[in-house]
Amino acid sequence: MGKIKENQQKKRQQLFETAFDLFTSKGIHETTIQDIAKAAGVAKGTFYLYFKDKYDLIDKLRKKKTAKLFEEAINFSRTVQYDNFTEQLLIIIEYIIDEFSNNQDLLRFIYKNLSLGMGLQNIHIDTDKEQGENTTSSIYEIFEERVKQDGLELKDPRTTLFLVIELVGSTCYNAILFDIPLPIEEFKPSLNEAVRKLLNE
Amino acid sequence: MGKIKENQQKKRQQLFETAFDLFTSKGIHETTIQDIAKAAGVAKGTFYLYFKDKYDLIDKLRKKKTAKLFEEAINFSRTVQYDNFTEQLLIIIEYIIDEFSNNQDLLRFIYKNLSLGMGLQNIHIDTDKEQGENTTSSIYEIFEERVKQDGLELKDPRTTLFLVIELVGSTCYNAILFDIPLPIEEFKPSLNEAVRKLLNE
Amino acid sequence: MGKIKENQQKKRQQLFETAFDLFTSKGIHETTIQDIAKAAGVAKGTFYLYFKDKYDLIDKLRKKKTAKLFEEAINFSRTVQYDNFTEQLLIIIEYIIDEFSNNQDLLRFIYKNLSLGMGLQNIHIDTDKEQGENTTSSIYEIFEERVKQDGLELKDPRTTLFLVIELVGSTCYNAILFDIPLPIEEFKPSLNEAVRKLLNE
Amino acid sequence: MGKIKENQQKKRQQLFETAFDLFTSKGIHETTIQDIAKAAGVAKGTFYLYFKDKYDLIDKLRKKKTAKLFEEAINFSRTVQYDNFTEQLLIIIEYIIDEFSNNQDLLRFIYKNLSLGMGLQNIHIDTDKEQGENTTSSIYEIFEERVKQDGLELKDPRTTLFLVIELVGSTCYNAILFDIPLPIEEFKPSLNEAVRKLLNE
DNA sequence: GATGAATGAGGATTCATTCAT
DNA sequence: AATGAATGAATCCTCATTCAT
Structure with a gap:
């Protein structure tokens, strides 16, 4: 049984x-x-x-790996002190970048046919706040709520999140794997600055 | 013969x-x-x-198509009146987006394994200004020069260009093909705004 | 139990x-x-x-279906008025042809690897006449007895029955499924005439 | 070349x-x-x-073998003295039966899914009579002509030929392979007699 | 007796690549 | 240079059959 x-x-x-x-x-x-x-x-x-076949497995595997990565990144950010949401977001981004840097195979695999932003659609994270209730929210919902909490002025938070994630994913892919436009460590400051701009900081 | x-x-x-x-x-x-x-x-x-084999052909074909697209976009931007470089850049971006929207096969083909920003490395455009000299410059060089002309304050113009192109390419891929996060036409204003932010406008 | x-x-x-x-x-x-x-x-x-396996099932299934068909045909002939054995035989033939015509899957299934005449070997019909005795006879035995009753002059009744059945089965297979040499209804008169000739009428 | x-x-x-x-x-x-x-x-x-695949080969092979068999049988019959067409037909039948008897694999192969009569449709034989002209006729045409020559009284010669061939093919299949209803040699006289009846002799 | 997960032999088919012409 | 017949490795996928539960 x-x-x-x-x-x-x-x-x-x-x-x-x-x-x-x-x-x-x-x-x-x-x-x-x-x-x-x-x-x-x-x-x-x-x-x-x-x-069903190899591509069925690949599909499911890619979803699994993407979800796991984001979950870990978010969970990690919760263990760290931060001033506001923008800071938290940068921490999450840093975590993902480091993870990809240390595990380039993962980066290569996730990015092959799928963009990061697309994979976000189906990812849900546990948000057991104070009480013992077991709720899950999509990443987009979490983001929106946090933006509100911090009083950030964003016309459309979801679209902004999408922009940020695509920017990060797409540029880091090249920086980590091919040192384009720069090796990832040298590139990070520019990337962080860009993210801050997109978030109106 | x-x-x-x-x-x-x-x-x-x-x-x-x-x-x-x-x-x-x-x-x-x-x-x-x-x-x-x-x-x-x-x-x-x-x-x-x-x-040599199929993948040799694919490789060469992808380079050809990417170069042609950018060349056309830049040439088009030259035929249009614009105030400053940021405006020109937005015109170029719009051209490329339109081209991709009308020719989604091209988008799918170029983006399958390669990011836009990477393809830029090898692209050289004719810059025969007044005189008959036949010079070609890389897109990065053209960009740097234009930034200087407009007095834009960018610490590292090349990196900024890279950020812009990856942001555009990556998000438009999803917007055009899958309406994620929005259909391309609804998405454009947010994208334009994001580009302006990255360029410090 | x-x-x-x-x-x-x-x-x-x-x-x-x-x-x-x-x-x-x-x-x-x-x-x-x-x-x-x-x-x-x-x-x-x-x-x-x-x-045992698929072919074991097919074998048994084919026998079942063939036996059932002949049983029904003979039972039907008993419910009908007829002058002599030749007439009864023609009635049986007609019944089988009709059955096959209306149920071509059955024909296809029975005929695939087995000829009708062969299947006859193992078919036994209940012949509980007036009394309650429970006897079964092979089709060949029934045929022989009826030939005797009618005083038909056949040197070897068994062989004749075989000839008739094969002739009918084989030609009807083609007539019904492929209209060769003619659609079954147009073909029937010729077939009946042929059967009469074989029975010396 | x-x-x-x-x-x-x-x-x-x-x-x-x-x-x-x-x-x-x-x-x-x-x-x-x-x-x-x-x-x-x-x-x-x-x-x-x-x-195309195995069944394409089987199909073509079956047609080849069937055509060859009939051609040989007819050619053989031409080398033999005979009184009338019925005699010639019986010679042809005998040839085919012998051929099948000596080459049971051939019989098994041709008969598996196809009846003899059906295969006849596409068979054409050279009929270079006196002159050197190179004409081919279908078996049915040859049969019709010969029936006319002999003054046989058959309402529909084509159907009769079909009846004869199916009767022969179908019964011999069983007689040869399974001695049903009798070993082929013992069965032949009955079969010949049956054919004569069908031809009104 | 009944189940159905696991097996792995087995067969069909494709296709990049070679090479004689 | 151009051809296209021949190759056979490579891979996919099915399915009858077994056997532990």
Whole structure:
């Protein structure tokens, strides 16, 4: 019963992780289902019990990884002291940049076909404030609320968030992977300044 | 013989155009070398006389298309009256956005694996001012010069240009193709405002 | 428990019927054991409790269907007034042809690998005349007896019956499915005449 | 030029023959394209240059074999002395039966999905009578003409021919392969008699 | 008896690339 | 230079069958 369900979860997870390793080390195109199954220690046919095909897996994997990254970044920002929302946002951005810098495979994988801003649509974060209620909010909702709290003057907070995220994602992709326009550490100050401008600071 | 050279150029061009049509209509992965050769009216083996493989062709094609787009946009901006460089930049941006809106296949193709900002590296535009000298400058050089002319206060013009282009490219990709965060026409004002902020206006 | 036996009978029957539907609608080759089990509402493994494999099921199914058809045809002929055996035979033939015409899937299924005449070997019909005795006779036996009753002059009645059945089955297969040599209704008079000739009428 | 065309013909023929051998020895279902290619001494991919898939090959092969058989039978009958058309027909039938008897694989192969009578549609035989003209006629046309020559009284010669062929093909299939209703040699007299009846002799 | 997750052999098909002409 | 027949590695995916629960 629960045993089987549990086992399946483990197997699915196994496939996810193995696939990610292979995708990032050999490339998506160069990784075959055969490779994944073998490395995950299951039979080829078993793969098809869990995913329609390779692209189904990739899709789900990308969503998983993007959500996890943002969740971690937001959770991290909560552990840090900050003056206002703009500061918190810069902390989040820094966290993501560092994560990508240390894990360039992840960056490469997430960015291949999907922009960061797009992935945001489906991401929901736990917001268990004071009480024990278990609520989740979309990143956009959290952002809007925080903007209000800080009294920032933004005509359309959602669009602004989108602009910021795309700017960050897109420029860091190049800075981290190719040192374009500059190595990421040298680039960060300019990026931070740009973000502040977009947020009217 | 110039005749032979010419003929080869025509054949290479034929392959480029045919490939682009197939890539945008059927998708890159779904287009085989056989398809390209057949549609271009040459034998399969002939393809290999001009390109190493499919990805060699894609690479060159992407560079060609990106360069052409920027060249057109800049040339267009020269035909228009504008007050200062920021205005010119916004005109260029608008041109590119319109071009992408009307030719979404092009957008999809250029953006698939490459960011706009990266493509800029290799783009050189003719700058034959008054005299007949035939000089070409990189987009970055042109930008720097114009910034100076307008007395804009930018610490690092190249980085700023990069930020602007990535912001535009990345957000428009989503706005045009998926109406995220808004349909492109509704999104434009926010984007323009963001660009002005980055340029300190 | 009779209950269990009964339940099993029901399940076996369910598998038979479901399989027939799938075979005739999708084709034998295109129907998988998975399909059959699913449509019958049992697990894949269960299938193997009732049949060795797909071809075991097909075999048994074909026999069942052929036997049922002949039984019905003969029973029908008993409800009709006829002058002599030739007439009765023609009535039976007509019944079968009509049945096949109205149920072409059945024809296709029975005829795929097996000829009608062959299937006759194993068919036994109840011949409970007046009394309550429960006897069964092969079709060949019934035929022989009737020939004797009518005083028909046939050197070898069994062979003649075989000839008639093959002639009918084989020609009607083509007439019904492909209008070869003629649509079945236009073809029938010729066929009837042929049968009469074979029976020395 | 001609060299290549010739080579291709040889290769196609090679595939046909190899496939037939495998089909008849191992069975159609059990023979893979891999098997055929290997046995024919060509690469797997080469198979697909000549045939769409296995069933395309089977179809063409079946037509080839059926046509060849009838052609041989008719040609043989021309070398033999006979009194009238009925006699000639019986000779042809005998030839085909013998051929099938000696080459049961051929019978099995031709009969699997196709009835003999159906295959007749597309068969054309050379009828270079006295003169050197090169005319071909369908079997049905030849039959009609001969019936006229002999003054046989048949309302519809084509239908009669069809009846005869189906009767022969269908019964012999069983007699030869399964001794049903009798071994073929013992069955022949009955069959001949039946054919005579159908032809009003 | 019933289940259905897991297996992995097996077959179809594609396609980049070579090379003799 | 141009051709296109031939190659065969590569990959996808199916499905009958088993077996632990």
